[in-house]
Amino acid sequence: MATGRTHRPATRSRGIPEATVARLPLYLRALTALSERSVPTVSSEELAAAAGVNSAKLRKDFSYLGSYGTRGVGYDVEYLVYQISRELGLTQDWPVVIVGIGNLGAALANYGGFASRGFRVAALIDADPAMAGKPVAGIPVQHTDDLEKIIEDNGVSIGVIATPAGAAQQVCDRLVAAGVTSILNFAPTVLNVPDGVDVRKVDLSIELQILAFHEQRKAGEEAAATEGTGAVPAVRDESGDKGPDGDVPAVMPA
Amino acid sequence: MATGRTHRPATRSRGIPEATVARLPLYLRALTALSERSVPTVSSEELAAAAGVNSAKLRKDFSYLGSYGTRGVGYDVEYLVYQISRELGLTQDWPVVIVGIGNLGAALANYGGFASRGFRVAALIDADPAMAGKPVAGIPVQHTDDLEKIIEDNGVSIGVIATPAGAAQQVCDRLVAAGVTSILNFAPTVLNVPDGVDVRKVDLSIELQILAFHEQRKAGEEAAATEGTGAVPAVRDESGDKGPDGDVPAVMPA
DNA sequence: GAGTGTGAACAAATTCACAGCC
DNA sequence: GGCTGTGAATTTGTTCACACTC
Numbered sequence: 001m002a003t004g005r006t007h008r009p010a011t012r013s014r015g016i017p018e019a020t021v022a023r024l025p026l027y028l029r030a031l032t033a034l035s036e037r038s039v040p041t042v043s044s045e046e047l048a049a050a051a052g053v054n055s056a057k058l059r060k061d062f063s064y065l066g067s068y069g070t071r072g073v074g075y076d077v078e079y080l081v082y083q084i085s086r087e088l089g090l091t092q093d094w095p096v097v098i099v100g101i102g103n104l105g106a107a108l109a110n111y112g113g114f115a116s117r118g119f120r121v122a123a124l125i126d127a128d129p130a131m132a133g134k135p136v137a138g139i140p141v142q143h144t145d146d147l148e149k150i151i152e153d154n155g156v157s158i159g160v161i162a163t164p165a166g167a168a169q170q171v172c173d174r175l176v177a178a179g180v181t182s183i184l185n186f187a188p189t190v191l192n193v194p195d196g197v198d199v200r201k202v203d204l205s206i207e208l209q210i211l212a213f214h215e216q217r218k219a220g221e222e223a224a225a226t227e228g229t230g231a232v233p234a235v236r237d238e239s240g241d242k243g244p245d246g247d248v249p250a251v252m253p254a
Numbered sequence: 255m256a257t258g259r260t261h262r263p264a265t266r267s268r269g270i271p272e273a274t275v276a277r278l279p280l281y282l283r284a285l286t287a288l289s290e291r292s293v294p295t296v297s298s299e300e301l302a303a304a305a306g307v308n309s310a311k312l313r314k315d316f317s318y319l320g321s322y323g324t325r326g327v328g329y330d331v332e333y334l335v336y337q338i339s340r341e342l343g344l345t346q347d348w349p350v351v352i353v354g355i356g357n358l359g360a361a362l363a364n365y366g367g368f369a370s371r372g373f374r375v376a377a378l379i380d381a382d383p384a385m386a387g388k389p390v391a392g393i394p395v396q397h398t399d400d401l402e403k404i405i406e407d408n409g410v411s412i413g414v415i416a417t418p419a420g421a422a423q424q425v426c427d428r429l430v431a432a433g434v435t436s437i438l439n440f441a442p443t444v445l446n447v448p449d450g451v452d453v454r455k456v457d458l459s460i461e462l463q464i465l466a467f468h469e470q471r472k473a474g475e476e477a478a479a480t481e482g483t484g485a486v487p488a489v490r491d492e493s494g495d496k497g498p499d500g501d502v503p504a505v506m507p508a
Numbered sequence: 509g510a511g512t513g514t515g516a517a518c519a520a521a522t523t524c525a526c527a528g529c530c
Numbered sequence: 531g532g533c534t535g536t537g538a539a540t541t542t543g544t545t546c547a548c549a550c551t552c
Contacts, residue, residue: 017542018543019542019543021467022460022464024463024467025459025460025463025464028463030444043510044511044512050444051444054544054545055511056544056546056547057543057544057545059511059512059513059514060513060543060544060545062513063512063513063514067512067513069511069512070512070552071550071551071552072512072551072552073510073511073512073552074510074512075512087467088463088466088470089466089470089471090463090466092470094462094466094469096462103357103361104358104361106357106361107356107360107361108458110357111458111459113442113457113458113459114458114459114462117459117463119459157469158462158465158469181469182465182466182468182469183465184458184462184465188283188367190280190284190304190306196472198465200461200464202458202461203367204362204365204367204438204456205279205365205367205368205373206276206279206280207438207454207456208350208412208414208438209342209344209371210275210276210279210454211412211436211437211452211454212343212344212348212372212373212436213278213341213342213343214436215343215348215411215412215452216342217343218435218450219411271520271521272520272521273520273521273522297534298533298534308522308523309533310523310525311522311523313534313535313536314521314523314535314536316534316535317534317535317536321534321535323534324529325529325530325532325533325534325535326529326530326533327532327533328532328533328534329534
């Protein structure tokens with residue numbers, strides 16, 4: 001299924017900004033909710049509020065896809081759902097394998113958001129022989145030995161890694177060698193992959209650390225450095241915000 | 255810039271770029287691994303490779319924290335671990351509550367990365383009375399009714415929401431009312447919070463959709479005889495990284 | 509009048525490239 | 531010679547504001 005190479009459709013400038021791509025799923029979710037409530041049209045203002053962004057950004061984002069709205073009216077919900085789905089490649093079915101069926105892998109297997117969005121859990125794979133054959137979310141777990149065959153038989157191009165950190169790179173290598181070109185990595189480790197393979201990572205601990213950074217800053221702004229004992233709940237006030245600049249101990253070892 | 259010792263770097267506190275903050279945990283993880291191997295110093299080049307970023311970016315990031323390296327030598331691993339930990343607020347202990355102990359909540363409760371990074375699971379909360387008292391990851395689940403009391407008694411300022419989408423906003427409101435000012439949201443929904451409360455979200459389905467977008471693009475590009483044969487040892491990955499660029503069908507129904 | 513679509517202004521983040529120090 | 535630290539250049543992303551269409 002090719003397209004003319006060296007010749008662009010030119011309908012709209014291809015090259016949708018990465019930041020926009022990352023927001024399309026957000027819009028899609030909001031639109032799907034509207035669709036289920038049979039709302040026929042929506043303005044950029046309303047949709048932006050539902051998606052948690054501002055309307056200028058939303059209109060700009062949509063402008064990269066094309067002119068799908070009607071001035072003075074807004075956007076047709078169904079039509080926009082279709083356009084965004086198509087742009088994201090969700091009008092086709094993506095078989096996905098999940099490797100590592102521990103607590104997290106099981107949670108992912110049970111996650112409903114998959115099926116409803118064009119993704120299908122094609123297989124669950126785990127290294128523990130005791131898991132083999134046991135159904136999780138209605139799908140029997142298969143052993144890692146068969147990884148390559150499973151990937152090939154199902155034409156899988158997207159893999160999810162939910163193994164312990166120590167196994168992740170090895171699993172990744174095997175997935176890539178078997179033909180997977182997109183990986184969602186939940187293991188807290190950096191994966192090395194060849195060019196042409198996309199990796200996205202989700203790291204719990206990183207998200208918490210970012211929150212802690214901001215939390216610390218809030219705490220440092222209202223009360224001075226009063227740490228140690230107490231562990232004050234410190235229900236924020238957040239009025240004047242922006243203190244001059246919190247000052248931290250500045251201890252310097254060594 | 256500024257000073258090196260006896261005087262804290264004046265550039266701190268005030269305006270560390272958000273993008274930099276988001277990478278600090280990555281550096282910290284790489285540094286911790288080096289520390290465990292008793293590596294004394296590391297260059298920006300080496301550390302960058304371990305963290306999966308490029309060295310110029312890493313040096314720039316560190317420059318916002320202060321001048322913690324030594325020209326011609328590199329960075330002292332232990333010292334840097336300490337500085338980044340302090341900057342992120344990880345030298346103190348953050349009690350965290352997890353609300354919604356389904357598959358995902360249980361996975362989070364069992365996640366080891368918590369304790370090792372200054373976070374402590376103070377309580378698990380679920381709305382199902384049948385769960386109450388049952389231990390998950392060694393911690394007894396408590397009922398939602400006691401949410402406010404739990405938050406207050408433990409001085410919790412960080413909450414993790416792992417409930418179904420329908421319950422998330424309500425749980426969020428109660429957490430915030432009880433004093434929580436940072437929320438990590440796993441439910442696929444937009445949370446409304448007052449000013450002063452930080453929300454970060456992790457959405458599985460969104461990550462997959464972004465991968466699908468790139469995957470689709472790759473598929474539509476099969477024509478160019480990209481690089482040579484197999485085995486390309488390229489060492490590089492990046493979340494949200496994108497390959498060269500291709501084109502997509504871009505059909506446009508009238 | 510209402511609300512999209514978009515150039516132009518602005519801001520944030522990344523990369524370059526090299527001076528400065530060990 | 532090796533490596534950090536950082537201004538300057540560049541790229542990417544956001545916001546403004548208004549012409550234009552329905």
